Amino acid sequence: MIGIFDSGIGGLTVARAVMELFPHLNICYFGDTARTPYGTKSKDTVTRYAVENTRFLLDQGAKIIVVACNTASAVAVPTLRERFDVPIFEVISPAVDMALSLAKAKRIGVIGTRGTINSGIYERLIKERDPERKVFSEPCPLLVSLVEEGWLKKPETRMIVKKYLHPLKAQQIQSLILGCTHYPIIKQLIARKIGKRVKIVDSSEAVSVSLKRYLDDNPRVMDGLSKGGESVFHVSDVTAQFAKTAQLILNRRVDLQHATPLEC
Amino acid sequence: MIGIFDSGIGGLTVARAVMELFPHLNICYFGDTARTPYGTKSKDTVTRYAVENTRFLLDQGAKIIVVACNTASAVAVPTLRERFDVPIFEVISPAVDMALSLAKAKRIGVIGTRGTINSGIYERLIKERDPERKVFSEPCPLLVSLVEEGWLKKPETRMIVKKYLHPLKAQQIQSLILGCTHYPIIKQLIARKIGKRVKIVDSSEAVSVSLKRYLDDNPRVMDGLSKGGESVFHVSDVTAQFAKTAQLILNRRVDLQHATPLEC
Incomplete structure (x- = not known):
């Protein structure tokens, strides 16, 4: 199995x-x-x-x-x-492959836990395969707790998602890797806050x-x-x-x- | 030692x-x-x-x-x-003793993690010693993560504290037991949101x-x-x-x- x-x-x-x-x-x-x-x-x-x-x-x-x-x-x-x-x-290399296959998305955002983001692995893998891409990473440590609490549609969750995504939005990213298994559960909220033009890459x-x-x-x-x-x-x-x-x-x-x- | x-x-x-x-x-x-x-x-x-x-x-x-x-x-x-x-x-019996020593506070609020609140221990101990007291409990599971992230003064933390305390405020509690070791770190915020008249009992x-x-x-x-x-x-x-x-x-x-x- x-x-x-x-x-x-x-x-x-x-x-x-x-x-x-x-x-x-x-x-x-x-x-x-x-x-x-x-x-x-x-x-x-x-x-x-x-x-x-x-x-x-x-x-x-x-x-x-x-x-x-x-x-x-x-x-x-x-x-x-x-x-x-x-x-x-x-779950990381497949998400990187998928992000790189979006040829037009030169500015790639990554969100994840502090452990994942601090490891720098997404940035390293993307840069190794295509040094032309720019990678912008943000740790979003509270999202796991919010999802596990089932606070999927609460205004506080919306505010916190907006706050976490703000620096990535300011960098005008064109794709966003959901670098944590909890994030697909609030994929629609994330998509709305980051903006329609940003392609979401779901690692699951x-x-x-x-x-x-x-x-x-x-x-x-x-x-x-x-x-x-x-x-x-x-x-x-x-x-x-x-x-x-x-x-x-x-x-x-x-x-x-x-x-x-x-x-x- | x-x-x-x-x-x-x-x-x-x-x-x-x-x-x-x-x-x-x-x-x-x-x-x-x-x-x-x-x-x-x-x-x-x-x-x-x-x-x-x-x-x-x-x-x-x-x-x-x-x-x-x-x-x-x-x-x-x-x-x-x-x-x-x-x-x-x-840390529980001492906090219960302290809450009971506030003779005028007949309506006691308790906040804690889901594990603590679900155990019903504060309510049971208070009722055993003084059946006249009323106990109102609220689990506040996200506060631990917020404190551990150092989000002590962020507007999102203020909103979440306010949301958690709202049912206790509606019950007009007169004292509030901080039933989690993380809560003393945001004691002032909690005191402000629950109101000046409520005595705070700090279990630490x-x-x-x-x-x-x-x-x-x-x-x-x-x-x-x-x-x-x-x-x-x-x-x-x-x-x-x-x-x-x-x-x-x-x-x-x-x-x-x-x-x-x-x-x-």
Whole structure:
């Protein structure tokens, strides 16, 4: 099956995108709700958590790992690839590819958690592939909490989104990468505040497209994956609020199963 | 020495209050920044973390434990008292005592994280001791993130505080318990929004007063504590932002030492 992990519930936006593209594949999701969020934590701590989560998914029978969390994608993927001998997908390169494919968008904005933005990974990857592009990044640390609270349409959320996007608007960006799995949930609000002319790049969509390309090119891997369209959702902590947010994202009732990955 | 733990950095408001009352005592602080926050997590998970943190502080030589975190105080203290044979102080009963000592305040408001408010502990303790009092509780989950971001004076923070306090104001409360260690940092803002007539009960002050009473009554325990006024601050994850918030609370540069409590 395909294993997907995230720091919490937000990564279900990635699971949703993957399930839409591959309705017949089995998916095993792990959300580290007992230690969420990752975006405010250090590289060492996030890497340790990512290793534990990956090991858990492999123990469940995953043959491919998707790191749905942008912060873990930004800081932990080299370690995961070193330690584990399965394909590891992350959400950053696919979003960068998608942003670069918009040839006219020379001024690219990126929003994410403090951990993701401080890593500088989006800027580095974009510049490596096309030095002509200009990249403008803004950390938006409060958006995760606002989304997890379900404050999707409150005036305070609108004000905070506007405040965070203001410097990017001033830089007249032409595309905007949503560098956090929580942001697709308020994509319409973000699109409205940044302006119609700015193309939105959604990393959860981008990673599922990249996974599709990989499986189309590697039919033997595809053949080895279990089918049936069954999804299992594990979380390291279960609360009513987590269940509510999960339902909000997947648009259906979700049975969250409690699981604790072994500590390294 | 006195061991104090919290889910993160907010508990430094308790450490500050204790250090002000006992400038000569040695203090060992542990902030679980690698797993912060606790307020959104379940009772089982928070209890497991509290046991690990207590064990860590005892290993460092603590003879008294102060649970600075309201969520852990609300859900984990019976387990800690069962497992560990040292005095365990928590921040809830002292705040309740202080609120009840304001004899004219019959209508008491309580604000805290979702975990603390859902536990119903403030209401239960107040009603047990004085069934005549009315208690009105409101979870304010976003305030922790706003404080940790240092958004202490932003208009968005003012709006959100006003929104959270609105139902309590409508109930014409006469005192307000700050049931989260982060809230003393925005005490003035809270006081302004709830109105001058409402007495604010600060649980970090309340617990240090209760600790003082205990040590005055138990001079042998006091004699057994190491002196010198030295404080050590351990955290399970170190980032620049945590260091900044710590400095903001203690009003001086703080050397945060990295430590990982053993998992149960």
